[in-house]
Amino acid sequence: MIDIINNLNFTLYEPATREEVIEVEKEFGFKLPNVYKEFLYVTDGLSTNESISIFGTDEIIDMNRSYEVQKYADGYVAIGNSGGDDFLLMRSDEIVMEVIRVDCGVMNPAYAHPFAEDFIEWINNGAVDPYDLDEDDEEQQLGRLILIGPPKNGSSDLKIIKKAFDIQYRAFDILKGYKNVPFVLTENVVIDQALEKIKSLGELGDLLKVEKV
Structure with missing residues (x-):
């Protein structure tokens, strides 16, 4: 169950309608992951204070079209981005839970990094980027x-x-x-x-x- 309404680090939006979600699936020709659809019924998109964005029903179509995700990452759909440089991908399958991260310039799942094993758990725990955790403000080498x-x-x-x-x-x-x-x-x-x-x-x-x- 998605539980994010009271998270002050999130910018939330009006929930998507079932008709809007169905239109996205018609556009792509496949079913979206159930966990992502559950998210859309809570908020039609999301952004965090830590540079994570999860696409809403309009943005997901625009971003996947613009970057030709289905051409270069067949079997996947981009559901968000991290820092503007990396896409968050999920398999275009209703039962999938896992999120991976891939560079926008490469767009090949073979070069992707694991990102979150469980989309709902990751969202509920603050949608933190595991590759962007502070290291006691150490200077980067x-x-x-x-x-x-x-x-x-x-x-x-x-x-x-x-x-x-x-x-x-x-x-x-x-x-x-x-x-x-x-x-x-x-x-x-x-x-x-x-x-x-x-x-x-x-x-x-x-x-x-x-x-x-």
């Missing part, structure tokens, strides 16, 4: 991201890496660089976050390392 080996698939692999780390190099410059590794792809990355992204890239991550500045 910065480093440089280095390509240490040539990718097997050349420019297509480099495109995935470029999107994952929001690298601003022109593709031509990176193509020249990967033929002469090690090659610094970008400076001043947050080390902990970069290591998480490297891990999410699987075999591609083996071609990268982070070096403290």
